[in-house]
Amino acid sequence: MASVASQVVLHPVTTQSLKVLSTTIGRDKLYRGIQYFARFFAWLLLSRGYKIQAARWDALKSHLALGRKLLRLGKFMENAQAVLKALNAPGDTGERITAIGRQLGYFGYLSLDNIAWANAIKFYNLAPSTAQKINKRIMQFWFTGILFSLAHGLLKAGRLANEVKKLQNQTWAEKSLEAERDLKLQNLQVAREAVRYQFIMDVLDVWIPATNVGLVNLNDGVLGIFGLITSLMALRQQWLAAGGKN
Known part of the structure; x- marks a missing residue:
């Protein structure tokens, strides 16, 4: 078990992930991706009548949005x-x-x-x-x-x-x-x-x-997907930069 744990902890992917998340922009893009996924998922749940579950994801979206403002000070x-x-x-x-x-x-x-x-x-x-x-x-x-x-x-x-x-x-x-x-x-x-x-x-x-x-008048589902895609694209740039490929 110790050998397996050390392989996971010291794996190059783990190391590169830590490099990305050690930067403000890396954390911001990760939080942004989760924020916009939450926006999409809250809209999806609400459109299907799951109001309580949707409120949970909407709260996550709002708190991540506020937290990201702190990162941008x-x-x-x-x-x-x-x-x-x-x-x-x-x-x-x-x-x-x-x-x-x-x-x-x-x-x-x-x-x-x-x-x-x-x-x-x-x-x-x-x-x-x-x-x-x-x-x-x-x-x-x-x-x-x-x-x-x-x-x-x-x-x-x-x-x-x-x-x-x-x-x-x-x-x-x-x-x-x-x-x-x-x-x-x-x-x-x-x-x-x-x-x-x-x-x-x-x-x-x-x-x-x-x-x-x-x-324009696009719903939160569409905007959530757009925001998620661009967040992943930006996170990919940070990933390549951390790996010395950009």
């Missing part, structure tokens, strides 16, 4: 830094503008999210009408940030596709130059895959704030 400063870096960064103007718009959207979202957390734990009491307005602004900023992220992804994908096409059409007399071209193509393909991956996540995530601000 002060995170808006990362977006502030990203805005300043993007202002001075070289490169395509459209990509820079959309990158700045994305970071400003997330900055507003996370800044107000901190205020909403303080109000939720009764550390700072807001009038119900004010709290409602802040929650709406949070969703509007989140929605804006994702829209800019989608635009940024499209622009970057277009630029990378043009660079790949340009390199593929070039011919090289020397093998060393051809090898250099192949390496550049490989790096461009990796970058394109990363852009596509993020674009898929944004396409799914955008419906959550869009529903909360009243632009």
Whole structure:
């Protein structure tokens, strides 16, 4: 039994899991996945008439959402830094503008999210009408940030596709130059895959704030599935990074 226990505890999968969960973002994505699964499952139970069981999962969803706000305290400063870096960064103007718009959207979202957390734990009491307005602004900023992220992804994908096409059409007399071209193509393909991956996540995530601000009307079952998928995708990125594969 001791041998079996040591194999489980010291297994590489266990070690990599601990590396992921030792980071704030790793824990956040795990909690987010459970949160959105709970949102979906609560909707499913409620739609079938299991009100008591649904209330249990709805409570789990709400407490995880509140706990994740604590993990995000002060995170808006990362977006502030990203805005300043993007202002001075070289490169395509459209990509820079959309990158700045994305970071400003997330900055507003996370800044107000901190205020909403303080109000939720009764550390700072807001009038119900004010709290409602802040929650709406949070969703509007989140929605804006994702829209800019989608635009940024499209622009970057277009630029990378043009660079790949340009390199593929070039011919090289020397093998060393051809090898250099192949390496550049490989790096461009990796970058394109990363852009596509993020674009898929944004396409799914955008419906959550869009529903909360009243632009569309998707039920909690659909939003729960979308949130679960993007949480698992983000958790996969952290898993690969912890394993040195990203």
